[in-house]
Amino acid sequence: MVGRSAVANPSGALLYKEVKRKIIDAVHQGEWKPGGAIPSETKLCERYGVSMGTVRKAVDELSGEGFLIRQQGRGTFVSTHSQDRYLFAFFHVIRQDGHKEYPLVELVEFGKAKAEPCMATALDIKPKSRVLRIVNKLSLSGAPVMLDEILLPENLFLGMTEKMLRERPSTLYHLYQEQFGVTVIRPHEKLRAVLADEVQARLLGVSIGEPLLLIIRTAYSFRDQPVELRRSYVVTRNYEYCTDPMVAT
Amino acid sequence: MVGRSAVANPSGALLYKEVKRKIIDAVHQGEWKPGGAIPSETKLCERYGVSMGTVRKAVDELSGEGFLIRQQGRGTFVSTHSQDRYLFAFFHVIRQDGHKEYPLVELVEFGKAKAEPCMATALDIKPKSRVLRIVNKLSLSGAPVMLDEILLPENLFLGMTEKMLRERPSTLYHLYQEQFGVTVIRPHEKLRAVLADEVQARLLGVSIGEPLLLIIRTAYSFRDQPVELRRSYVVTRNYEYCTDPMVAT
């Protein structure tokens, strides 16, 4: 037989996983950029010395994970967090009648802090190392609905300024990607119900003791590296958190 | 060319979607039963007159949707809601330290009611048609944590008795499948934060005004048919709702 055997290959891993890794690496090393196209499937076959089916399986998985976007007749592109499809992949709060809307984001606070133990654990950094702290107020239909407290490991976001956040044209995750080369690929969220404290009540325009939905999100980049910890407090009087806002195939 | 063309086929649909549909139908018609094996991939090729790749794509999707379970070296099986992997596909409440636990379920109420407009809409039935109403209390580590109010269209669950619910050995969804031939394949959930009213406080052993996580779930069967509406009230003092409890590939 002229081809390689079905599974055995230099690194000992599955062939299509190997191809996935190589594609991700090429993007990491800047060969193909977010928003740009990657080579056609035929060219990828030649480049990696595998058959179409194997390239397809690799690209299929990467596209399923949201890393690539395929467009029939046009090509396959490296995804960007500025794309519309991405906003609602991470923003799950919609009106109770099902209406979706883009939130208006307002910066409330920006500064540095020392990581508390729970933050350090979640972000996989040393206790008491420095973190950036951002507080945003999000409004829907003109009314404040959500308070975001965002914590970032400082070393990944060196040089972040308040100005960047105020002038940000698109989403925060787009900023991470464009300015700091940090691509969020997977959020993990935990939810609780809590009562509004005085600060939250004031900022959200509700009474103290109003029930709030607390969303604790850890956002992961490649290799399961945590890059952001976020606590969101949502007034669910008119809005709700919706699992799986994605449309079906 | 001897084979059929790549896309054109009798029904005009994609070939692998056609195969998916036929597999689902065979299960529906009782040819292959939940828990049992379906024919090997080779046999499915012959039966449906398509190639391995096409059968694989169909089975891959059905297995991704949780309808089938593949086991290397053994075969492919029709999934059952009694399987362990299924409990946590629908039960997302875990302890705040990440520990997962099986809830103890206790029936609080069982009866019939007329569908309110919002229920009728969600369940896609006529307003004021009859629904079954079940209220369960769920405990974790011996303490009540969650209250479930479950609403079912009566016509799909004719003959359901309180006895069935009390003697239920496994999950409710397993009961739906075994006794009524209703297979839940996809839940859709919306979450809010609310305050405990008097009844909830009493049943859950908390004070009135305790913040509760409200989970409004619509469960769908095949063809996007809604089969259950469920409102769950969770005390999130020690527990939390966790998105994506599934382990990665």
Added chain:
DNA sequence: CAGTGGTCTAGACCACGTC
């Protein structure tokens, strides 16, 4: 029109589970 991804074929060898 040429080039892309989407689907499909008809095989092959491998790793795993069961007998």
Added chain:
DNA sequence: ACGTGGTCTAGACCACTGG
């Protein structure tokens, strides 16, 4: 040893996009 699913090959035709 045998049958299963898991992976892989080396092509093919189709539908869609763009020039």
